[in-house]
Every structure is written in structure tokens, then in C-alpha cells.
Amino acid sequence: DTAVSQTPKYLVTQMGNDKSIKCEQNLGHDTMYWYKQDSKKFLKIMFSYNNKELIINETVPNRFSPKSPDKAHLNLHINSLELGDSAVYFCASSLNRDELFFGEGSRLTVL
């Protein structure tokens, strides 16, 4: 039983398209996150939700819109994709701001 699962694992799309990534955690955690990892492996936080409320939005373009329908789910929708959006997007969760549990990542390639 995967603790943090995200789908799809791979997305390949054209510039200007819209795409979504879904994330679910079955750990009973109260906080969920989206991180972006670039080609150099640098990891940067994008969003953080605590009990479905947006807590952190790290100067991410408006084209990125997270949605948390409940504490166990955090989805990421990206409009008007650009070449620079190509990266691996990781969903993570935590309980009481402790260690992070990561999903396996969703590799987005924008052509």
C-alpha cells in the first residue's frame, strides 16, 4: 500500500497545453506539499496545505493552481505550459510539521 501516491508518473505535452497531477496520501497526515525538482536535482517548495488550507505559496506563477478537496488529497493543475515547467514534481506529506514523506514524482516534459 503506497503511502503517498501521485499520478501520472510521466507527462509529455506541448507548450500551451494544460495538465494536472493528482496526489493522495493514506498516512493520516495533516499537511501536504508540492515540490519542484529541476534537472540539477535542486528541490524547491511550491505550495503547502495544512488541513486543506493554503499555508505556503512560494511565488509560483498563477498558471499553477493547487487544490485540496480534503486532507488526503492535493492536486496540481498547470495552465498554458511553458518549456521552463519541465521538471519532476513531487508531492509530500507530513504530520505536525515533522519529516516529509514523498511520492515517487511526476516527470513533466514540455515540448
Added chain:
Amino acid sequence: GNSVTQMEGPVTLSEEAFLTINCTYTATGYPSLFWYVQYPGEGLQLLLKATKADDKGSNKGFEATYRKETTSFHLEKGSVQVSDSAVYFCALNTGGFKTIFGAGTRLFVKA
């Protein structure tokens, strides 16, 4: 602001060699410190952590000691194996909803 600096890689070692990956941090207050490991094609997973000064975190033969006087949390292992080849991330959290990661250090272990 808070930040984490870790040694640049890649680090290439022969099997059974001693490993040190340096990590220093800048933070207000008293952060919790973490080492995460990312194996190829996977998400990050917690390797070890320490929550206060002089604590030693350990797991799978890896160790790191929280040194407040030198603001460091260096990762060590006495004898590396080929299966330890991965990217290692030092990270900190000051009790908020944001975990800050270092740039990652890639380790290659040759048989």
C-alpha cells in the same frame, strides 16, 4: 533567511571507503535537521534526523551529529556499498510548514 549548504558532488568512492558529506546551515531559532536520500527514479526518503544540539541521528550505518557551535550536520558512513549510490539531501525545518533543502550531493560507489 534560512538556508542549507552542502558539498558539491559528485562524490565517487570505492566500496568499503569512508564517506563524509558536509552540510552547514543558517537558521533563526533551533531547527530540526534531516538527511534525505533519493535513489534513482524514486522520491526522497528520510535517512536520519536530529532535533536538538548534540543529538546524533543514525540509520543503515549512516550517522550525523547536530553541532550548534559550528552550525553543521555532516553525514558519515564508515564503509559504503554500491547500493548506497544515490543523491543525498541535507534539510532543515524551524518548526514551520517549510522544509528547506540543500542542493543535493550525488554519490557514486564503485565495486
